[in-house]
Amino acid sequence: MQQSTTDLDRALGFAIPSRSARGRVVRLGPALDRVLAAHAYPPAIEALLAEALTLAALIGSTLKDPTGQLTMQTRTENGVVQLLVCDYRGGEVRGYIDYDADRLAAAPEQPTLFALFGQGYLAITFDLATTGERYQGIVPLDGETLSEAAQTYFVQSEQIPSLVRVGIARDGEGHTIAGGLFLQHLPEGEVGRERLHTRLDHPEWEHVAALGSTMGADELADPALPLETLVWRLFNEEPDVRVLASTPLSRGCRCTGDYIASVLSKFSVEERREMADEDGFIQVDCAFCATKFPVPAEADPVA
Ligand SMILES: [Zn+2]
Numbered sequence: 001m002q003q004s005t006t007d008l009d010r011a012l013g014f015a016i017p018s019r020s021a022r023g024r025v026v027r028l029g030p031a032l033d034r035v036l037a038a039h040a041y042p043p044a045i046e047a048l049l050a051e052a053l054t055l056a057a058l059i060g061s062t063l064k065d066p067t068g069q070l071t072m073q074t075r076t077e078n079g080v081v082q083l084l085v086c087d088y089r090g091g092e093v094r095g096y097i098d099y100d101a102d103r104l105a106a107a108p109e110q111p112t113l114f115a116l117f118g119q120g121y122l123a124i125t126f127d128l129a130t131t132g133e134r135y136q137g138i139v140p141l142d143g144e145t146l147s148e149a150a151q152t153y154f155v156q157s158e159q160i161p162s163l164v165r166v167g168i169a170r171d172g173e174g175h176t177i178a179g180g181l182f183l184q185h186l187p188e189g190e191v192g193r194e195r196l197h198t199r200l201d202h203p204e205w206e207h208v209a210a211l212g213s214t215m216g217a218d219e220l221a222d223p224a225l226p227l228e229t230l231v232w233r234l235f236n237e238e239p240d241v242r243v244l245a246s247t248p249l250s251r252g253c254r255c256t257g258d259y260i261a262s263v264l265s266k267f268s269v270e271e272r273r274e275m276a277d278e279d280g281f282i283q284v285d286c287a288f289c290a291t292k293f294p295v296p297a298e299a300d301p302v303a
Contacts (some may be wrong), residue, residue: 005224006223009248010027010033010227011025011249012228014242015227015241019204019205021184022183023181023182027177027227028054028181028249029176031249032053033176035126035288036049038096038288039229039290040106041053041070044110044111045080045104046106047176051146054166054168054180055180057093057188058164058180059150060088060254061088062184065289066090068127068128069087069088069089070088071085072084072122072125076119077122078119080104080111081106081120082099084098089253091247092290093252094252111116113141113143113144113146124139124157139153144151147180150164160186161185161210163213164182165180165217166181168217169217187204187281195258227246244261257293257295264282265282273297282295282296282297292300
């Protein structure tokens with residue numbers, strides 16, 4: 001059987017200058033599989049992390065600084081999820097979720113955002129490596145989906161009219177495929193961070209948002225539809241749509257044995273001995289990728 005064309009693990013930027021809009025479309029396949037394969041998450045947690053990683057890729061790929069980092073992290077209270085972290089840097093995504101298995105077992109099969117996070121908050125942090133700038137915004141997790149919270153972040157914290165859509169599906173072989181669309185209204189252009197306090201109506205944006213809202217979750221997550229086709233489907237009647245850079249996406253983790261050893265060196269020798277197994281090694285797992293780092297408890301951190 002001939003393999004049909006697939007468009008996976010890629011982010012595509014585009015701009016509609018006549019409407020003062022910019023956008024990103026992304027699709028994740030094997031990269032997502034690699035993140036999920038490091039853990040054995042139940043379906044509801046897997047779907048949540050897939051959505052979070054898609055959002056990280058959508059938002060992260062808008063960073064102009066190629067070494068800049070986008071981090072999403074939740075704060076939760078009395079929900080299934082204790083911690084969700086994911087980040088994006090230079091086309092690499094990674095993430096993990098700590099959850100309470102008992103609470104998940106008691107939750108419905110498709111838990112609401114409130115069941116997942118309780119009184120939850122989503123923090124979105126931008127670290128611009130070249131200038132050393134860092135800015136962060138926090139929004140409550142009180143909508144229907146994580147994507148909705150991300151959209152609220154841009155509308156409330158950054159005051160940029162924005163639209164965020166994510167679709168998640170499984171292919172015939174059971175692999176998770178995720179796709180996303182992110183549209184923003186930037187009437188002052190992309191340079192600077194001008195605010196829109198003085199503007200009350202955005203007719204150009206209403207048009208772009210109305211078109212963007214027609215994008216189906218099934219289209220976003222269909223690997224047979226190239227990202228350019230998605231953009232064309234939405235905006236083919238616009239006079240000028242510019243396709244910008246395309247970024248390959250991958251699962252990337254920055255854990256190293258040296259880093260783990262430097263963290264452990266902050267503990268006293270006695271504490272390290274208590275953490276060690278019978279062979280004298282402290283077994284540390286990277287929370288993101290589950291790589292195991294055995295560190296000798298007796299190692300002299302100064303050596
Ligand atoms: Zn790792």
